[in-house]
Amino acid sequence: MGEFSLTHILLLAILGLIFFGPSRLPQLGQGLGKAIRGFKQGLNEIDVDPKDIQDHKQVNHTSQQATQSQKQTETQNS
Template sequence: MGLSGWHILLLVIIVLVFFGPSRLPSLGKSMGEAIKGFKKGLDGDEADVARRESLNPGH
């Protein structure tokens, strides 16, 4: 039971009702920036783990 075309259409209508068409571009931009920041944070954590492992190879 996944998302069908009707589910996606219903979600779009709900978003339009709550936020209105004028706020949709700013909402999309904010969501994009949040996702970008989240991915950047994950990459930073992986780099930090690799750095710690190189400093303590036995542990």
């Protein structure tokens, strides 16, 4: 279960021909190929450097401290 056999692939091909017709299938395949290619290129463009992650954590920590300080100031002024 969960595996594609030759029967499954043939059934999908026949259903594709019935629903989309022989003239439309190449266009659908081309669109799917472009979408997959674009997705892979997007994944390859993501460049995460451990130093960038550490910098982000430091900025986030500083931001949290500033928020807490602001809340304390507002409480004292009320």
